[in-house]
Amino acid sequence: MPNMSLKKNEMPSQEPDVRNKNFKEVALGYTPEQAVDEAKRCLNCKNRPCVSGCPVNIAIPDFIQHMAKGEFEAAYQVIARSSALPAVCGRVCPQESQCEKLCVRGVKGEPVAIGRLERFAADWHNAHSTEAPQRPASNGKKVAIIGSGPSGLTCAGDLARLGYEVTVFEALHTAGGVLVYGIPEFRLPKAIVQKEIDGLKAMGVKIETNMVIGRALSIDELLADGFEAVFIGSGAGLPRFMNIPGENLKGVYSANEFLTRVNLMKAYLPGSDTPVQYAKRVAVVGGGNVAMDAARCAKRLGAEEVYIVYRRSEAELPARAEEVEHAKEEGVVFKLLNNPTQILGDETGSVKGMECLEMELGEPDASGRRRPVEKPGSEFVLDVDCVIMAIGTSPNPLIKSTTEGLETQKWGGIVVNEETGLTSRPNVYAGGDAVTGAATVILAMGAGKTAARAIHEQLKG
Amino acid sequence: MYRIVKKKPLNPTVTLMEVEAPAVARKAQPGQFIILRVDEAGERIPLTVADYDRERGTVTIIFQIVGATTEKLNHRAEGDFIQDFVGPLGVPTHTEGLKKVAVVGGGVGCAIAYPVAKKLHGQGCEVHSIVGFRSKELVILEEEFAAASAKLCRMSDDGSWGEKGLVTDALRRLIESGEQYDRVIAIGPLIMMKFVCQLTKEFGVPTTVSMNPIMIDGTGMCGGCRLSLIQDGRRVTKFACVDGPDFDGHQVDFDEAMARGAMYRDFERHAHEEACNLFKEVESRA
Numbered sequence: 176m177p178n179m180s181l182k183k184n185e186m187p188s189q190e191p192d193v194r195n196k197n198f199k200e201v202a203l204g205y206t207p208e209q210a211v212d213e214a215k216r217c218l219n220c221k222n223r224p225c226v227s228g229c230p231v232n233i234a235i236p237d238f239i240q241h242m243a244k245g246e247f248e249a250a251y252q253v254i255a256r257s258s259a260l261p262a263v264c265g266r267v268c269p270q271e272s273q274c275e276k277l278c279v280r281g282v283k284g285e286p287v288a289i290g291r292l293e294r295f296a297a298d299w300h301n302a303h304s305t306e307a308p309q310r311p312a313s314n315g316k317k318v319a320i321i322g323s324g325p326s327g328l329t330c331a332g333d334l335a336r337l338g339y340e341v342t343v344f345e346a347l348h349t350a351g352g353v354l355v356y357g358i359p360e361f362r363l364p365k366a367i368v369q370k371e372i373d374g375l376k377a378m379g380v381k382i383e384t385n386m387v388i389g390r391a392l393s394i395d396e397l398l399a400d401g402f403e404a405v406f407i408g409s410g411a412g413l414p415r416f417m418n419i420p421g422e423n424l425k426g427v428y429s430a431n432e433f434l435t436r437v438n439l440m441k442a443y444l445p446g447s448d449t450p451v452q453y454a455k456r457v458a459v460v461g462g463g464n465v466a467m468d469a470a471r472c473a474k475r476l477g478a479e480e481v482y483i484v485y486r487r488s489e490a491e492l493p494a495r496a497e498e499v500e501h502a503k504e505e506g507v508v509f510k511l512l513n514n515p516t517q518i519l520g521d522e523t524g525s526v527k528g529m530e531c532l533e534m535e536l537g538e539p540d541a542s543g544r545r546r547p548v549e550k551p552g553s554e555f556v557l558d559v560d561c562v563i564m565a566i567g568t569s570p571n572p573l574i575k576s577t578t579e580g581l582e583t584q585k586w587g588g589i590v591v592n593e594e595t596g597l598t599s600r601p602n603v604y605a606g607g608d609a610v611t612g613a614a615t616v617i618l619a620m621g622a623g624k625t626a627a628r629a630i631h632e633q634l635k636g
Numbered sequence: 637m638y639r640i641v642k643k644k645p646l647n648p649t650v651t652l653m654e655v656e657a658p659a660v661a662r663k664a665q666p667g668q669f670i671i672l673r674v675d676e677a678g679e680r681i682p683l684t685v686a687d688y689d690r691e692r693g694t695v696t697i698i699f700q701i702v703g704a705t706t707e708k709l710n711h712r713a714e715g716d717f718i719q720d721f722v723g724p725l726g727v728p729t730h731t732e733g734l735k736k737v738a739v740v741g742g743g744v745g746c747a748i749a750y751p752v753a754k755k756l757h758g759q760g761c762e763v764h765s766i767v768g769f770r771s772k773e774l775v776i777l778e779e780e781f782a783a784a785s786a787k788l789c790r791m792s793d794d795g796s797w798g799e800k801g802l803v804t805d806a807l808r809r810l811i812e813s814g815e816q817y818d819r820v821i822a823i824g825p826l827i828m829m830k831f832v833c834q835l836t837k838e839f840g841v842p843t844t845v846s847m848n849p850i851m852i853d854g855t856g857m858c859g860g861c862r863l864s865l866i867q868d869g870r871r872v873t874k875f876a877c878v879d880g881p882d883f884d885g886h887q888v889d890f891d892e893a894m895a896r897g898a899m900y901r902d903f904e905r906h907a908h909e910e911a912c913n914l915f916k917e918v919e920s921r922a
Contacts, residue, residue: 346722346853346855347853347855348673348680348719348720348722356853356857384720385720385721385722386659386722387722387723387725387855390663390723390724390725391659391660391662391663391722391723391724392659392663410857412856412857413856413857413859413875413878414857414858414859416859416862416873418873422873423862423863423864423873423892423896424895425895425896425898425899426899428860429858429859429860431857431858431859432852432858432859432860435852435853435857435858436852440679440680440852441677446677447677447679448677448678448679448704448705448708448907449679449680449852450679450900450903450904450907452899523895523898524892524895524896524898571855571856571857571878572856572878573855573856573878
């Protein structure tokens, strides 16, 4: 009998006033009983709309049917057929705008908590499985992957499973890309990322850290070196700033810098040599998931006041509703319909405030969202000693400038054939933020998957 | 892990290390830099490439012991390993077509200025080197500069080595005596580069400076290394790691760069003291 409750099973989580002082994971995950109960809410309907909402096409009803019977390992195996990073996706995918959005249970009531079930299956597998992943027999063909973020890891995993000899080149000292430098520990524990990477290594994927492609080696050199295909998954690049006065004062960070110091370099731990400012009052400019991550990290570093400053209204916030909710619960204050005009500094060049202007919503713009319009004379100063700019990135020019014939968009994104991920250069594929600009983990994974399939089509002979 | 194949103190606070890093050595050029991390808990710090040996697969770095990380690094011995060593990063120094150049180095900045002087000298350029140190004990690379320069001006703050005075005194004298330089390349403390640029602006001599701001990733991701250029009255933000580290010195906002460089000074001082105390304790027990 299906469970006809209109509501999802709540997922246990740390209390807001406790978790905003530590970096441990916020959500604690279902118990086995909760997982089975939630799985029973799935009607296993014929149309399977959820599957088409998944960028990597996980056979969602199939894995949930196993879950409903308590067959958690079998459920995991279904997910693993399609996804290289189940434990990651169960945590950071925007399910509410993908699989869960299309769930028929959502027509009347809440959809099945597909994300929470995926997370449970993956965590169950990681905690209980002792079987090492099978290392497939090599087909002798070498593929190079640039970047070890979600698109690169997915592409690597899919190709390794098919027998390719895959080498992943990572510029930083740790593999994982945005999963380790960007997304904070409390949303995605790094041990989970490491576990997924260890799984790939066990399948034979080689990971070379400290390798900046475009400097230490070029794409042409990789191709000349025997790699039959190259996948570029180098991610988003240079942080954007607003070009307002005061942005180079001490105490102004890009979200990338702030998050890298905190997440990758572990500046919040006493033993870390990397410094970060322990600010009292922080303004985070922007309304996306990255802004929420930065605000919640700032809170955990002990800031008394943390503001999200966003020029549109709540309805336009690009962040996931869940992240916005979590941030609010943790005490982050939302200054909506406000736009910074300048950052003010003291005599030592440190931030002492940020001047903002109030906005109101006018007619819809090209993006379909109502355009924010300044209210003249509404300037006010927000009393802060730290400003974090979380307004996006533009692609890193390094690979483009060192790869002849690689076509890019005007704004820098690499041009690809959407069906295959193939770039303007033969044998060179690309996907993820390097192509789309800042997007989500799962879309990057989808692109990695697409490219892996196309690379296999091309190389299988 | 990257092995230290040679370690040599150049003066009481400056050390040379040759590190096995074949991928970096294969491509490194003067003006580029590397980022290293001494150990697992270490921070990432940028250091400019002082030399490289493509055949041996080694890269030489020269660093001044100024903080916890350089203190830790200096406690590594020949044969020890460094956790991470990535590069070459940044744009190489442009040397093409230069016929006569004044290379100005200050303090440990001479370690970066020297490979540039050597490269210029090697391509037949007339190099006048002006190097300055606080005092005689701190002098590095004197013979190397002498070998790569048609003219070498030795300056010290206290007069204990060469002539007493600033590098700008010597540079002014050379320019006023009629030396015509295609370019001045100045590498050293920000305050020195600032005054060199003021001087060369006065005489209209194009000037390149090498900026060494705080960095984390070094590949253009974090923006921590940003600095301002003033171009035609407009303020333009650049990232030292991908746009530099060399910049047109007449455009750089040095005052802002100096303020930004001091962002973590208290943290660094404290961390350095802690590191020193730790090493003292270890040594006293040994």
